Amino acid sequence: GENVEQHPSTLSVQEGDSAVIKCTYSDSASNYFPWYKQELGKRPQLIIDIRSNVGEKKDQRIAVTLNKTAKHFSLHITETQPEDSAVYFCAARLSQFYFGTGTSLTVIP
Amino acid sequence: SAVISQKPSRDICQRGTSLTIQCQVDSQVTMMFWYRQQPGQSLTLIATANQGSEATYESGFVIDKFPISRPNLTFSTLTVSNMSPEDSSIYLCSVVGGNEERAFFGQGTRLTVV
Numbered sequence: 001g002e003n004v005e006q007h008p009s010t011l012s013v014q015e016g017d018s019a020v021i022k023c024t025y026s027d028s029a030s031n032y033f034p035w036y037k038q039e040l041g042k043r044p045q046l047i048i049d050i051r052s053n054v055g056e057k058k059d060q061r062i063a064v065t066l067n068k069t070a071k072h073f074s075l076h077i078t079e080t081q082p083e084d085s086a087v088y089f090c091a092a093r094l095s096q097f098y099f100g101t102g103t104s105l106t107v108i109p
Numbered sequence: 110s111a112v113i114s115q116k117p118s119r120d121i122c123q124r125g126t127s128l129t130i131q132c133q134v135d136s137q138v139t140m141m142f143w144y145r146q147q148p149g150q151s152l153t154l155i156a157t158a159n160q161g162s163e164a165t166y167e168s169g170f171v172i173d174k175f176p177i178s179r180p181n182l183t184f185s186t187l188t189v190s191n192m193s194p195e196d197s198s199i200y201l202c203s204v205v206g207g208n209e210e211r212a213f214f215g216q217g218t219r220l221t222v223v
Binding site for chain 1: 110150201213
């Protein structure tokens, strides 16, 4: 099956700085890569996703890049705000979703 | 995206009893999954709920402990049987819509076994 690794496990940034979270996957057949944000006590919320035929996707302050050759993808958050503080999960999909271990992001005002 | 209603949102149960969690979607979906999430941990897939047939369980999860039903394309249940304190966790259903790749989650069920 697929194995998704995610780094770092915790990340603290100053408000206004950028945050980058990286994931690697093992199965080259994975073709869809979503990112979820989970606030304390709430359900995971899809924030951005990318398909294997696309190298980069951007949505306002959030962007995702995918390197299929190296089998890794990254989440970039620019101009971070305190409300970006949450746990972020990456995932890779074959027939089912395989989740990374999560990154706890803290944005310091 | 589909509207997913999961209930109960939380429960406290006695060991040895069973709890059934329901997941209702407002539109037909192709895939439904059940996950477990321990505090501070990632999402662990329990099984894929298959409409009209037995669920597909992941390694470490068995039907006798986690029976799952999916009678139609909008509804599924997960039962946690013969509970022990180790079953205390958050259980989440997730769905993938008809023409979509995207997965969305129910609000989760926080289970405490005492």
